[in-house]
Amino acid sequence: MKRTHADPSGVLTGKHFLDGDQACCEGALAAGCRFAAGYPITPSTEIVERFAQRVPQIGGMFLQMEDELAASIAIQGAVWAGAKSFTVTSGPGFSLMMEHIGYAAMTETPCVFVNVQRGGPSTGLPTLPAQADMMQARWGSHGDYEIIALCPNSPQECFDLTVHAFNLSEQFRVPVLVMMDECVGHMTEKVVIPPAEQIEVYPRRYTTLPPAEYQAFKAEADLVPQFARAGEGYHFHVTGLTHDEHGYPAMNVEPQRRLVTRLMDKIRCSADALARNEEYRLEDADVVVIAYGITARVAMRAVQMAREQGVRAGLLRPLVVWPFPQKRLRELAAGKNFAGFVVAELNCGQVFYEVERLVAGHVPVLLEGHTGGTVHKPEQILDTILRCANVAAEVSR
Amino acid sequence: MSAVEMQFGGFGGQGVILAGMTIGRGLVLYENYHVSLTQSFGPEARGSACSCQLIVSREPVLYPYMTNPHILVALSQEAYRKFSPNLRPGGTLIIEEDLVRPDGHPEGVQVYKVPAMRLAEELGRKMVLNMVLVGFFTAITGLLQPESARRAVTDSVPPGTEALNLAAFDKGYSCGLAQLRVPSPA
Amino acid sequence: MTEEQMIAAAPEGCGECLPPNPVEGFLRSERMPHIWCPGCGIGTTVNCFARALLQAKLDLNKVAVVSGIGCTGRVAGYVNLDSFHTTHGRAIPFATGMKLANPELTVVVYSGDGDLISIGGNHFIHAARRNVDVKIICINNFTYGMTGGQLAPTTPVTAISSTTPYGCYEQPFNLPNLAESAGAVYVARWTTYHVRQLTHSIGEALRKKGFSFIEIVSQCPTLYERRNKIGDGLDMMEYFKESSVVKHGAPTREVGIGFQGPIVVGKFVDIERPTFLDLMDKQMTRTLDAHYTGSVVEQNVRG
Structure with a gap:
C-alpha cells in the first residue's frame, strides 16, 4: 500500500x-483527522478543547455529544461518510464506549479511541493517574476480537503514537486505542512536530473496484477488506451482526468462524510486525x-539506580501493548537464565498476568503494582528489582 | 548538571501557572534544557491555591514529579506556608513582597523579595504581575538568558499584549539584577 | 409520477408475465424472504418509503439508511442503498456523524420505538434539539417484537407485555409531543393503514431541511396482538381504520394513545428553523471570518 504524507x-x-x-x-x-466527537471528562477533555479550537x-469539526455512547458511534458514522475521526475519554467514559469498540472491530471501521487513564474503579480519581484500564482495552467489549493499543510515555510520544494510531487503524481497519494516563496527559514537555512531508500517513483503503464487483467485507491478502464510503453508489451494507x-x-456457525477468525488473525498474524519495543541495557541484564x-x-530511573548498586537490571518497554510483544518476550526468556x-x-x-502467562516456568515474574493516584517512586521499583535479584541469589546458593 | 526542581505557587488568577509555563518554555525552546512541568489538578487546586512544578535537566527527565524544590516561587501566604517546608537546604525562595510574610521557612534558604504587584501596577495592569515575576526569576536564578526568557514571554502571552508583558518582564528583571548587587535582606 | 410511469421507470422484474414491482429496484431481492412475521406492518412501511424515495427523485447514491436494533432495525439490510445496521439505540448519533461529515448525503434513520425512544431516547431529544438534518422514521408497534414482546416506552396503560403480565401501569411517551418539545421541525403520525398519506409524508420529510420525525403506528400480530387478544394483523388494520382521526395541526400534547383507543394522525408540525450546520457555519463565520474553512466534507470526502 502506498503511503502518503500529512496534509x-x-x-x-x-x-x-x-x-x-x-x-x-x-x-x-x-x-x-478532521472529525472528533466527545463528551467532556477529566483528564482527557483538553484534547478536544484544543481540537475544537x-x-x-x-x-x-468537533461535535460535543450528549454522552460517550453517542460520541463513540458518531465518529463511526463520520468514518463511513469519509472522514478520519476519533474520540477521547477517561475512566467511566471508557466503560461506556466499550460497545462501540466492539462495533468498530466487527464492522472494521478505522477509528481511534484515546483513553487518558485515571484512577478507578467507578468515578475513582478523576484528576490523578493510573494504568488500570489495560485489560479493559484488550477485553472490554463482549465477544472475541482484537484491537491495537499504544502507550505513550511523554507528550512527544502522545504526538507520535497518535499519528501511528491513525495509520494502524487505516492499515488494519481496526479501532486503535491510545492508552495515555493522567500524568502524561497533563505533563508539559518539549514536543517536536516534523514538517508535513516527513509525517507518513496511511491512506484509507478505498476500493478501486466498480460497484458491481465490490464486496464490502471480502478481504485482501492481508485479511483486510477494501473500503467504500457512503454516497458513491456502492450500496453496501454494514452490520454489527x-x-x-x-x-x-x-x-x-461457519460464517461466524470465518469472520471472527479473520478479525482476530488480521492482527495476530501481524503481531510481530506491529511490535515496537524500547530496550534499555538488556544486553547483560539479570533482572x-x-x-x-x-x-x-x-522504571528506567530504577534500573539506573540498581546498576549503581551493582545489580544488572534492564528495561523492556512496549510502545504497542496490544497485541503484546510475545515473540520478543519469549525470545528473551529463552535466551538465558534471568x-x-x-x-x-x-x-x-494486568500486563503482569500476560507476562507470567508467556514466561511461566522459565523466569520468575514479580509484580510491582500500584493502586494509582501518582506514579511509582523509583525506589519502589528498585526495591522489587533488588528483591528479585536477591531471591535468585538465595536460590542459587 | 543534575536536575533542578522548582515550584511556582499562588492563588488562582495570579497567572502563576503561566509564569511557570513561560520559564519552562524559555528553558526548552531557547536554552535546550529538558523540562517536565506538572500541575496540581485536584479540585482543591481550582479557584484558590494552585501550583506547578518543573524539573529542569540537561538529561531527559525520568521521574516526572518534584520531590524537594531547589527554587520555590510563592505568590501567596498559603503557597508559602504549604510549600516552603519542602525546600532543600540552601534552596532559593522567591516571594511577592506584599503578599507573603516569611515566617517559617527552613533555615539556610536564600530569600528574594519582589514587589511584583506594585511594579505591575506601575504599568497600569495588575495582571502582568506574573511576567514581572518571570523577569525577576530570570535575573535571580541565571538559569536562562534574558533574551530567551523574553522570547518565551512573547510566545506565551495573548497576541497584542506582548509589549506590555515585555515591559513587565523588564521591570522584574531590573529589580532582580539590583538585588543581586546588594546582599540579600534575608 | 403515476403508477404506470413508476413501473416504466423501474428496473427489470423477475416474473415472466407479471409487471415488475415498481419498488423492486430499491430492495435487495437476493436477501428475500425477509425476517418479518406474516401480518407485520414493517414491510408495508418499507414499500411506502421506497415509493416516497422514487417520487422525491433523489439521487439514490446519496441516500443512506441507518437502523438500530430490533425488527425495524432490519430495514437497513433490505434496502438497496448504502445501509448501516448499528448498535441498539445508537442509530441517531451514527447518522449525526455521517450527515455532518458529508452533508451531501440524505440520511434516514429507520428504527423502532424501543430502539429510538427507550435505549436511544437521549440521542433522540438531543438530535432534535440540535436540528441535525436527519429523517427519523419510527415504527411504533407498542412493544419489543424481536425479543419476545416486552414492555416498551410506548406500551399503552393496561396492555399486556411479557414483562408486564398483569398489564402495563407506566405512562407511555406521546412521541409526536416528545419530538416537537425537543425541537423537531417536521412531525407527522400515520398508521400502516394510511399508506398514501404516509408515502406523502415521507416525501415531505425527505425534502424538509432539519430534524424530521414520522411515527408510524404499526401492528405486531405475533406478540402484541396475540398477547393482548386483539386478533391478528388484519384486525389491527381494522382498528387503525376505525379508530384513526385525521387532525392536521393537532396540538401534539393531545395525541397520546390509550390502549385500543383513538389514534390521532396527520401532520402536526412543519416549521422552519436553521439546522445545526447552518448555525455552525453562521457562528464560525461570524467569529473566525476568513479563517473558517467550512465543514468536514471539503477536506475528506471530496479531497
Whole structure:
C-alpha cells in the first residue's frame, strides 16, 4: 500500500512546549483527522478543547455529544461518510464506549479511541493517574476480537503514537486505542512536530473496484477488506451482526468462524510486525523490568539506580501493548537464565498476568503494582528489582 | 548538571501557572534544557491555591514529579506556608513582597523579595504581575538568558499584549539584577 | 409520477408475465424472504418509503439508511442503498456523524420505538434539539417484537407485555409531543393503514431541511396482538381504520394513545428553523471570518 504524507494544513511544524493532551490533538490533526466527537471528562477533555479550537480553521469539526455512547458511534458514522475521526475519554467514559469498540472491530471501521487513564474503579480519581484500564482495552467489549493499543510515555510520544494510531487503524481497519494516563496527559514537555512531508500517513483503503464487483467485507491478502464510503453508489451494507463477505447478516456457525477468525488473525498474524519495543541495557541484564507508559520512565530511573548498586537490571518497554510483544518476550526468556522479570504498572496486576502467562516456568515474574493516584517512586521499583535479584541469589546458593 | 526542581505557587488568577509555563518554555525552546512541568489538578487546586512544578535537566527527565524544590516561587501566604517546608537546604525562595510574610521557612534558604504587584501596577495592569515575576526569576536564578526568557514571554502571552508583558518582564528583571548587587535582606 | 410511469421507470422484474414491482429496484431481492412475521406492518412501511424515495427523485447514491436494533432495525439490510445496521439505540448519533461529515448525503434513520425512544431516547431529544438534518422514521408497534414482546416506552396503560403480565401501569411517551418539545421541525403520525398519506409524508420529510420525525403506528400480530387478544394483523388494520382521526395541526400534547383507543394522525408540525450546520457555519463565520474553512466534507470526502 502506498503511503502518503500529512496534509500540511493540519501540521504545526516546529518545536513546542505542550502537554500530552495537546500533543495528542496535534497528532490527530497531523494524521489527517478532521472529525472528533466527545463528551467532556477529566483528564482527557483538553484534547478536544484544543481540537475544537483548531479544526474549524483547517476544514473539520468537533461535535460535543450528549454522552460517550453517542460520541463513540458518531465518529463511526463520520468514518463511513469519509472522514478520519476519533474520540477521547477517561475512566467511566471508557466503560461506556466499550460497545462501540466492539462495533468498530466487527464492522472494521478505522477509528481511534484515546483513553487518558485515571484512577478507578467507578468515578475513582478523576484528576490523578493510573494504568488500570489495560485489560479493559484488550477485553472490554463482549465477544472475541482484537484491537491495537499504544502507550505513550511523554507528550512527544502522545504526538507520535497518535499519528501511528491513525495509520494502524487505516492499515488494519481496526479501532486503535491510545492508552495515555493522567500524568502524561497533563505533563508539559518539549514536543517536536516534523514538517508535513516527513509525517507518513496511511491512506484509507478505498476500493478501486466498480460497484458491481465490490464486496464490502471480502478481504485482501492481508485479511483486510477494501473500503467504500457512503454516497458513491456502492450500496453496501454494514452490520454489527455476524456477516458474510457482502456484509449481509449470516448467523450460523461457519460464517461466524470465518469472520471472527479473520478479525482476530488480521492482527495476530501481524503481531510481530506491529511490535515496537524500547530496550534499555538488556544486553547483560539479570533482572528485566517490563513497564509501559509513564511507569517505564520511572522504571528506567530504577534500573539506573540498581546498576549503581551493582545489580544488572534492564528495561523492556512496549510502545504497542496490544497485541503484546510475545515473540520478543519469549525470545528473551529463552535466551538465558534471568534472576527474574519485574512488571511495574499503575494497577494491581494486568500486563503482569500476560507476562507470567508467556514466561511461566522459565523466569520468575514479580509484580510491582500500584493502586494509582501518582506514579511509582523509583525506589519502589528498585526495591522489587533488588528483591528479585536477591531471591535468585538465595536460590542459587 | 543534575536536575533542578522548582515550584511556582499562588492563588488562582495570579497567572502563576503561566509564569511557570513561560520559564519552562524559555528553558526548552531557547536554552535546550529538558523540562517536565506538572500541575496540581485536584479540585482543591481550582479557584484558590494552585501550583506547578518543573524539573529542569540537561538529561531527559525520568521521574516526572518534584520531590524537594531547589527554587520555590510563592505568590501567596498559603503557597508559602504549604510549600516552603519542602525546600532543600540552601534552596532559593522567591516571594511577592506584599503578599507573603516569611515566617517559617527552613533555615539556610536564600530569600528574594519582589514587589511584583506594585511594579505591575506601575504599568497600569495588575495582571502582568506574573511576567514581572518571570523577569525577576530570570535575573535571580541565571538559569536562562534574558533574551530567551523574553522570547518565551512573547510566545506565551495573548497576541497584542506582548509589549506590555515585555515591559513587565523588564521591570522584574531590573529589580532582580539590583538585588543581586546588594546582599540579600534575608 | 403515476403508477404506470413508476413501473416504466423501474428496473427489470423477475416474473415472466407479471409487471415488475415498481419498488423492486430499491430492495435487495437476493436477501428475500425477509425476517418479518406474516401480518407485520414493517414491510408495508418499507414499500411506502421506497415509493416516497422514487417520487422525491433523489439521487439514490446519496441516500443512506441507518437502523438500530430490533425488527425495524432490519430495514437497513433490505434496502438497496448504502445501509448501516448499528448498535441498539445508537442509530441517531451514527447518522449525526455521517450527515455532518458529508452533508451531501440524505440520511434516514429507520428504527423502532424501543430502539429510538427507550435505549436511544437521549440521542433522540438531543438530535432534535440540535436540528441535525436527519429523517427519523419510527415504527411504533407498542412493544419489543424481536425479543419476545416486552414492555416498551410506548406500551399503552393496561396492555399486556411479557414483562408486564398483569398489564402495563407506566405512562407511555406521546412521541409526536416528545419530538416537537425537543425541537423537531417536521412531525407527522400515520398508521400502516394510511399508506398514501404516509408515502406523502415521507416525501415531505425527505425534502424538509432539519430534524424530521414520522411515527408510524404499526401492528405486531405475533406478540402484541396475540398477547393482548386483539386478533391478528388484519384486525389491527381494522382498528387503525376505525379508530384513526385525521387532525392536521393537532396540538401534539393531545395525541397520546390509550390502549385500543383513538389514534390521532396527520401532520402536526412543519416549521422552519436553521439546522445545526447552518448555525455552525453562521457562528464560525461570524467569529473566525476568513479563517473558517467550512465543514468536514471539503477536506475528506471530496479531497
